[in-house]
Amino acid sequence: MAHQGSYQVETFAVGLDHEIRRLNAQVDLFWTSERTALERAGLQGAMDVLDCGCGPGRLIELLKNDNPSLRLTGLEIDPVLVDAATARFRSLGIDDCTVVQGSAEQTGLAPGSFDFIVMRLVLEHVPDPVLALRSLRTLLRPGGRIAVISNDFEFHERTWPPVPELDDLYEAYCASRRADGGDPCIGRRLPALLHEAGFSLVGFETETAHSNMIGDQAFFLAEGAGIPAQLVQDGFLAESVFERMVESWRTMLEHPDHAIIRPLFVGVGENPDPQHQAAQGPLSAGVEAPPLRHDLEFVAPSTDLERQIAEIWAEIIGVEQVGVTNNFFDLGGNSLMLEQIQIRLEELLDADLALTVLFQFPTVASLAASREALDVADRPTPADRDTGSAPNPSTTSGAAVSPEAVSAQAQRRRDAAARRRR
Template identity: 30%
Template structure:
């Protein structure tokens, strides 16, 4: 997802675009089983018209297509390069089942009252104006339709063993830098209020846990690879000393045969009112 009013640009990934896309693939696959279970609990059903906002290279889109064989999936992203990757991945799927649209989360150019269910995964932490995006998603939902936001909060990001002691300080500095650029790595705690401010009703929230004892350690090694933080070092967000400490901590973590890791992802759901009266932003 590349957005003019967003803090994420795949082209800026320190590890390179191909490695970043592979990381996104692993991340999506690690969380899918539990996230899909919760999506169903929130009301996602086969046969619904589903909107995926900020689909990126299409790894979650692929899972939705596989698990909702009678649904129509519309996947949007502002980054044409990522959309092209998603299209290539799903070129075998008939157009009547999946549609890709280059569009902004703030202005999707899609019909009003069109979708039964919308999903935005790891989008809102990057947005400069999350309220506008939530309201735009509401516009295209049918009355009674639902939005589920899947996102993070660095305050409860998870745990690593052996502990990377420098990591909390680095995450704090990155969160401050992202906030200065318009993002919010603590968005998770604000999701219920965000949905309420946008006019959603029947708001609920839950958490899903990824743990290396279930998903394996390799995916977590990708997430915490010190090279992912090289760009923050180059831009001065973290010092050379801190970056060297991180590299040493990561080396210890990645080579420890007994290492384990856990990450927390938050899911918040809101329902579009069945009346026509919506909250103004």
């Protein structure tokens, strides 16, 4: 069995019961946003789902209530928590969810037996995150997905008015977790770690809890003073800082406009289907392609510009055809391809094209419309010719481009053309 890294339920905060209550509250804190984040990640009815590092089982309980057709299993390294989750399910009459004892690294579960894995607030504690993710990947069927939900302590809970001592607390917390082999700032690394473990990356987002939406109490229950008190006991945080923090926290709560906010990071990886992968081949720079969508509606280009843009996209994304309403990212496009497309479009249009424009207009139709607007804007209108005044962006087609953006873009184009002439 792998060792437990930087999380042990009995010593993480002051007391086992307190810590179990805190873990449950931490699931509740994010449930509203997490439920939809998991749906977006692909979790849906009648799937075989594993909650890896399920703790006392609160997430399983909520998922089961929300969607009774999910077939849920918990995996938990700590026998104390296996027992706590099992007892909880029994008391709630949930008799079709089991919790097995095992680690992410050595699960003991049958390969290819799950459609979806959730790993919530666990990866930041394991000594070798890639090893753990690789092992979990073997449990997924081809095309199955994992949603890894993690903290990143540089983006942890913040307040208005600020509680300055939170900086000291997070520094102490990070030092303590690192001393045990964890990485409390792992949130930002999720895409790279999923990729290294052989997943194709299909999503990365943050979910957020805000006190104006869920009240102050939810934060108190989820954080409480248990962890800071333990950090004081373990010598990572000075007692005087802890006392000041309690005072600042109280003052913050008295402010009429006070706010508490906390984000979590969600990385979603897909276990590539080997047949699908062989057909596509790897992309440049070792980035695997997300599966291409062949079920997208095809609307043919209707102008020369649309046809030219669609041809460039198709060539660079590696698909047979691109409809003018297809979203670049749904087609399997990624940021590396965007840069290649930027270069090709600049050649085609003989103009500078900011990458942000490509994000802003992610379909051929919207991009062509924005370019037509810019082209027209750049040409003098009959009235401009009469008066010799500057082009009038408001006389351009109805594309959703602000006049400021149009004139800034037109200026960049003129500057670029001048640079090329030099």
